[in-house]
Amino acid sequence: xxxxxxxxxxxxxxxxxxxxxxxxxxxxxxxxxxxxxxxxxxxxxxxxxxxxxxxxxxxxxxxxxxxxxxxxxxxxxxxxxxxxxxxxxxxxxxxxxxxxxxxxxxxxxxxxxxxxxxxxxxxxxxxxxxxxxxxxxxxxxxxxxxxxxxxxxxxxxxxxxxxxxxxxxxxxxxxxxxxxxxxxxxxxxxxxxxxxxxxxxxxxxxxxxx
Amino acid sequence: xxxxxxxxxxxxxxxxxxxxxxxxxxxxxxxxxxxxxxxxxxxxxxxxxxxxxxxxxxxxxxxxxxxxxxxxxxxxxxxxxxxxxxxxxxxxxxxxxxxxxxxxxxxxxxxxxxxxxxxxxxxxxxxxxxxxxxxxxxxxxxxxxxxxxxxxxxxxxxxxxxxxxxxxxxxxxxxxxxxxxxxxxxxxxxxxxxxxxxxxxxxxxxxxxxxxxxxxxxxxxxxxxxxxxxxxxxxxxxxxxxxxxxxxxxxxxxxxxxxxxxxxxxxxxxxxxxx
Numbered sequence: 001x002x003x004x005x006x007x008x009x010x011x012x013x014x015x016x017x018x019x020x021x022x023x024x025x026x027x028x029x030x031x032x033x034x035x036x037x038x039x040x041x042x043x044x045x046x047x048x049x050x051x052x053x054x055x056x057x058x059x060x061x062x063x064x065x066x067x068x069x070x071x072x073x074x075x076x077x078x079x080x081x082x083x084x085x086x087x088x089x090x091x092x093x094x095x096x097x098x099x100x101x102x103x104x105x106x107x108x109x110x111x112x113x114x115x116x117x118x119x120x121x122x123x124x125x126x127x128x129x130x131x132x133x134x135x136x137x138x139x140x141x142x143x144x145x146x147x148x149x150x151x152x153x154x155x156x157x158x159x160x161x162x163x164x165x166x167x168x169x170x171x172x173x174x175x176x177x178x179x180x181x182x183x184x185x186x187x188x189x190x191x192x193x194x195x196x197x198x199x200x201x202x203x204x205x206x207x208x209x210x
Numbered sequence: 211x212x213x214x215x216x217x218x219x220x221x222x223x224x225x226x227x228x229x230x231x232x233x234x235x236x237x238x239x240x241x242x243x244x245x246x247x248x249x250x251x252x253x254x255x256x257x258x259x260x261x262x263x264x265x266x267x268x269x270x271x272x273x274x275x276x277x278x279x280x281x282x283x284x285x286x287x288x289x290x291x292x293x294x295x296x297x298x299x300x301x302x303x304x305x306x307x308x309x310x311x312x313x314x315x316x317x318x319x320x321x322x323x324x325x326x327x328x329x330x331x332x333x334x335x336x337x338x339x340x341x342x343x344x345x346x347x348x349x350x351x352x353x354x355x356x357x358x359x360x361x362x363x364x365x366x367x368x369x370x371x372x373x374x375x376x377x378x379x380x381x382x383x384x385x386x387x388x389x390x391x392x393x394x395x396x397x398x399x400x401x402x403x404x405x406x407x408x409x410x411x412x413x414x415x416x417x418x419x420x421x422x423x424x425x426x427x428x429x430x431x432x433x434x435x436x437x438x439x440x441x442x443x444x445x446x447x448x449x450x451x452x453x454x455x456x457x458x459x460x461x462x463x464x465x466x467x468x469x470x471x472x473x474x475x476x477x478x479x480x481x482x483x484x485x
Contacts, residue, residue, distance in 0.1 A: 077256065078289070079305075079306075080255075080256045080272075080277075080282075081254070081256065081281065081282040081283065081284075082281060082305075082306045082308065083277040083278060083280065083281060083306060083308070084277070084306060085272045085273075085274050085277055086272050087272060088274075205272065206258060207258075208251075208257045208258060209251070209256065209257060210247075210248075
């Protein structure tokens with residue numbers, strides 16, 4: 001038991017150091033990137049710079065979707081067989097999503113603030129931070145993760161899950177592109193996320209698995 | 211000592227009442243392996259039971275205290291992608307806080323020749339037989355008191371290996387409780403103490419393999435406790451709860467019957483039971 005505790009402490013400690021080092025590396029890379037492209041008027045670089053956050057969010061959304069899907073689709077039976085309760089699995093899953101979400105928001109904030117300071121922008125920082133695009137990406141991240149979890153626990157085939165993802169992406173793109181009323185879109189996303197959050201908890205603690 | 215109590219469990223259109231005792235070799239059998247699988251998942255608290263199954267008077271479903279004590283393994287499923295004991299040990303500790311005995315695992319890997327049942331790609335891929343054996347070695351290396359094993363001898367043909375596995379699984383010194391989901395009854399000859407049998411007639415019977423006997427007999431309206439249909443048309447297997455008078459009456463009606471032990475009944479099932 002003592003050995004186990006020491007090992008756990010050691011793991012937590014080394015995990016914390018890894019996270020810190022990773023955070024510093026990301027910060028250095030972002031700052032370096034922004035300093036290097038400062039003043040360069042090439043179209044390709046401008047596209048990369050403007051879409052960096054979208055690419056970051058999209059890759060996290062896709063990664064999170066498959067993580068959520070496999071948590072319940074493949075791993076639930078395996079983990080419960082080895083003594084992890086469903087409640088613990090859901091809690092650990094939420095913690096993981098919160099971790100990824102925090103990283104995402106952290107990188108986004110750092111990137112936007114660094115961009116604002118290095119590029120010496122003339123406009124306000126606050127509207128930049130809470131742009132319509134960012135809010136939709138954040139909501140999409142949360143929604144897709146909840147949908148992934150829901151599809152996984154219903155043992156939906158992965159091909160079907162990919163189709164569901166594509167449909168959600170297309171709908172979101174259309175809503176964004178055609179500038180459909182923000183309040184309506186945001187509340188729709190919000191309600192779906194909250195409903196799925198509670199539904200997922202209810203389902204994971206009740207549903208029969210095969 | 212009783213540790214799991216099942217009262218009025220609604221399962222597959224049956225109502226099941228049974229108590230499981232520690233230090234007892236308990237098994238579950240059905241010709242339909244899905245039924246065994248479903249029942250064992252309920253019995254291990256993995257699937258809901260509507261409050262009908264309890265462990266020390268607490269609902270067994272998602273019960274943390276029970277989960278800490280027990281493991282459910284289906285030897286038909288693949289749990290390992292390697293036989294590197296160090297890697298397995300670390301992974302188990304990190305993910306499940308389970309202790310793993312590398313020496314025991316390596317001993318069984320060598321003894322059973324598991325390396326011969328693998329192909330080397332990016333990961334180890336085990337043959338069906340190899341998968342059963344590596345799952346067994348893995349289980350033996352864990353230190354968990356309550357063990358449920360589904361399909362313990364699936365795909366195995368060699369008598370020596372079957373004997374090693376079956377002898378080891380019924381070792382009461384190692385385990386406080388053993389529940390087996392039988393894939394082949396014969397492989398556990400003379401080793402079982404109580405078996406919950408799901409019949410072909412949507413009923414269940416609790417059998418004591420040491421004491422109970424069975425009748426292989428032509429189907430007729432006087433039969434009761436019917437359990438299985440056989441490969442031979444018209445013949446069925448019943449639990450032998452018949453009185454001497456009833457058996458005499460069968461003789462009188464020229465109804466031939468044959469007494470069987472629990473371990474013989476599988477011989478009359480036919481090809482659909484081949485695994």
